[in-house]
Amino acid sequence: MSKATSITKFDNSLQEFLINAMSDKYGDAKSYAYRYNNLKVYMDPKRVAEPHFYVCIGISEACFSIQDGKKLEGGLGNEDGYVKRWSDRTNIHKELEAHWKMLKDLIAAEESEDVNKKATASMITRRLASAGNDNLDVDMTGTGIDKSKKQELERKKRRFAGLKKEADNKSKKK
Numbered sequence: 001m002s003k004a005t006s007i008t009k010f011d012n013s014l015q016e017f018l019i020n021a022m023s024d025k026y027g028d029a030k031s032y033a034y035r036y037n038n039l040k041v042y043m044d045p046k047r048v049a050e051p052h053f054y055v056c057i058g059i060s061e062a063c064f065s066i067q068d069g070k071k072l073e074g075g076l077g078n079e080d081g082y083v084k085r086w087s088d089r090t091n092i093h094k095e096l097e098a099h100w101k102m103l104k105d106l107i108a109a110e111e112s113e114d115v116n117k118k119a120t121a122s123m124i125t126r127r128l129a130s131a132g133n134d135n136l137d138v139d140m141t142g143t144g145i146d147k148s149k150k151q152e153l154e155r156k157k158r159r160f161a162g163l164k165k166e167a168d169n170k171s172k173k174k
Contacts, residue, residue, distance in 0.1 A: 010095070014083065041053055048063060050065060051065065053087070054074075055076060060074070
């Protein structure tokens with residue numbers, strides 16, 4: 001599975017979602033950023049007819065249904081639930097459906113007898129390859145994870161550091 005056949009916008013969105021979810025849970029964003037660095041999301045309509053997407057993390061691979069996020073085959077371990085949560089988000093779900101429809105139309109055009117449809121399919125394929133799939137219709141950067149707890153903790157740490165510094169300065173003056 002090469003990066004060229006993966007869907008960059010979904011790779012980046014799921015990677016960010018997993019890093020934020022795991023770092024909120026365990027507090028170590030750097031190790032999760034490293035772990036999900038090679039994450040790939042792709043679709044293979046010739047392999048599975050039902051609307052789906054594959055997620056590869058390292059040597060693990062799983063196939064998920066677009067309709068309900070249910071795992072169809074494979075396994076990612078404890079990331080399975082997080083991938084389902086990611087795919088159930090409205091903006092992601094709509095983008096997955098739109099990409100699936102585009103892929104099915106593209107395959108139908110390539111298999112068509114019509115020369116114009118084949119030329120159009122070839123042009124779309126080249127455009128997708130050169131653009132890196134970055135033509136987003138929906139903002140996919142949000143992770144849907146509440147970062148307010150993390151921000152509140154950071155604020156408290158800064159406040160405590162400031163109070164400690166003041167106390168140290170007062171004790172030095174005496």
